[in-house]
Amino acid sequence: DAGVIQSPRHEVTEMGQEVTLRCKPISGHNSLFWYRQTMMRGLELLIYFNNNVPIDDSGMPEDRFSAKMPNASFSTLKIQPSEPRDSAVYFCASSFQGVSYGYTFGSGTRLTVV
Amino acid sequence: EDQVTQSPEALRLQEGESSSLNCSYTVSGLRGLFWYRQDPGKGPEFLFTLYSAGEEKEKERLKATLTKKESFLHITAPKPEDSATYLCAVQLTSGTYKYIFGTGTRLKVLA
Secondary structure: OOEEEEEEOOOEOOOOEEEEEEEEEEOOOOEEEEEEEOOEEEEEEEEEEOOEEEEOOOOOOOOOOOEEEOOOOOOEEOOOOOOOOEEEEEEEEEEOOOOOOEEEEEEEEEEEOO | OOEEEEEEEEEEEEEEOOOOEEEEEEOOOEEEEEEEEOOOOOOOEEEEEEEEOOOOOOOOOOEEEOOOOEEEEEEOOOOHHEEEEEEEEEEOOOOOOOOEEEOOOEEEEOO
């Protein structure tokens, strides 16, 4: 398995533009997580899906952020409009719920909003 | 409020100099405690899961232990390739499977 695949690896965009981050989880995993990592706040959970259904989106900062999981092999995180304070590394992770193997993280998308 | 605190923030060791990293937690109910390693430019990589006080797990030069209030990651005779950020995370018994991560310990092992 190629692991959790995220795209793009790097994204530089201007303030006000729409940004879409993509994630392909590991086949067979039924839970998917979107995290944001910054130096100041560390890793923060944004949203969590189980069997393609959003379970907890309490970490989504505001209405500018939205996430979808249309099927078991694909998820998107969208920011519209983007702001400089959204600059961070965004990670997607997947797991099989109930198994103690932890999460498998992707390599992340480094987002810079100028 | 559920909280996870790691110390120290950063640690520099000479090769072969053993030490321990700390993860203390205050949570309403612990389902499990997880340790991850993160290298620069990469996502965290799973190391261990601990479920109950007194439990220990080992992998090469790393050993993780758990008490009712904290977990330690012991590094024995570290090598430069052990340099990374080590993250701990707790999973609550609140009915969901999300983690609360600590902010990590940046470890640098000098040759």
